[in-house]
Amino acid sequence: MGFLIVVRRIEIDYKAPAGEGDEKMALKTISIDSVRDYEGERVTICGWLTHKRSSGRIRFLILRDGTGIIQATLFKGETSDSAFDLYPELTQESSLSVTGELRKEDRAPGGYEILVSEMEIFHIAETYPISPKEHGIGFLMDHRHLWLRSSRQQAILRVRHSVIKAARRFFDDQGFTLLDAPILTPSSCEGTTTLFETDYFEDTKAFLSQSGQLYMEAGAMAFGKVYCCGPTFRAEKSKTRRHLTEFWMIEPEVAFADLKMVMDLAEAMIITIVQEVLKTRQAELHILERDIARLEQIRAPFYVISYDEAIEFLKDAGESIPWGEDFGGGHETIISNRFDRPVLIHRYPTETKAFYMKNDPDRSEVALCVDMLAPEGYGEIIGGGQREDDSEILKTKIEKTGLPPESFDWYLGLRRYGSVPHAGFGLGIERMVAWMCGLEHVRETIPFPRLIDRLYP
């Protein structure tokens, strides 16, 4: 199959041996997304069969190759008998190549069809479990390795690609250095109850990273502006539409930056991502039936409110939430539904936030932190803020958490050698993609989702 990929990527000018008449014409293997460039030419297309129909002496194949779909048409008499007679054998997802003239055809899905003269079968598929009719989510998740072949799943994962590409380009263009954070770590950075633990040779335990942030802080002290993009792991027993046990984050960290600066950075990054998705993924958003107008509204400035103001807002909405408590999913939905653009909520109570958050020097009961809630009820997509840069205060905060202090010697050390104000945030890729695509659940936004009760396939 590796050979096939090469053939599809490189257009091969095939010269038939002399003396074979019509077969001397050039033969090109093309991808379906490039059919417009080959109208009227004799070409070869490799792909998988998604569907077939027949009506007596005319037979239709719908092929997909990962770049699109095309109808291949077989006429008794015009198509070679050997190719025509292969039709009954073809099952859904069988792999094959077809060769023939490419032409415009309004009756064909996609507007083009290939009039097949020759056909080659790579493999006849067994009865394919995923039929064109509806399936339950449990069944589809069990067949995730095959479900990826559906147009809807491909559309979502292409949007994911664009989200990551846009975010990385945004930071690259602003002079950030990509600094990969470790996956295996000696300790927690959020809390010990949600760590995946594994053996690390004799007598040592390692933990799967919950966040690259602490390492990004070290990186910011070296490079000034850094970011990481990678998987993170939380052993939370969450069973909701917005949780995975393995999820990806993009985490920038900036030296000599304060809360306001990273709030502006987060806003600019989100706008860049939304613009990139709107620019490059119109076809995918259409397949997903996304209301594009809702995304076109996403522009500066985003709404900015304090935690105090959010509490007042929730009380006005009839919710009884005391000051000092973190918002639940329901509260977030109420707030984010209120706005047509993302809203940044800053200065949460210190008690609800992680140890590394810096307290507001003017009000020690609140932290210099920020969450960004996406509109349409999508809720929190970003969490971040200014980090505690005082060694002694940080040490006290770590002791208060009950986390093993010796694991954080290196982290505290960052504050002993030229400590500076610094800040950063983390963007949850899957929640961002779910918002862009208008999905109910994040499980479709990652190729192989890991959930509390699902580790397969």
Place this chain on the structure above:
RNA sequence: UCCCCAGUAGCUCAGUUGGCAGAGCAGAUGGCUGUUAACCAUCGAGUCCGCGGUUCGAGUCCGUGCUGGGGAGCCA
């Protein structure tokens, strides 16, 4: 961890008051020269999730376990 719902053909589901196990799709066979989730005809397909109980009789009622889905809390 807690609350709610579901489990019947490969898939999606129906199954009445407890009384012979059903449909559509998928699969197989045949027909049709422009199909669009094509259509028409025919055929095959079942540990009714497991265990226990009530009953002359259980897919249906009761108990229990397992699996899946939805929600809460926690978080990105």
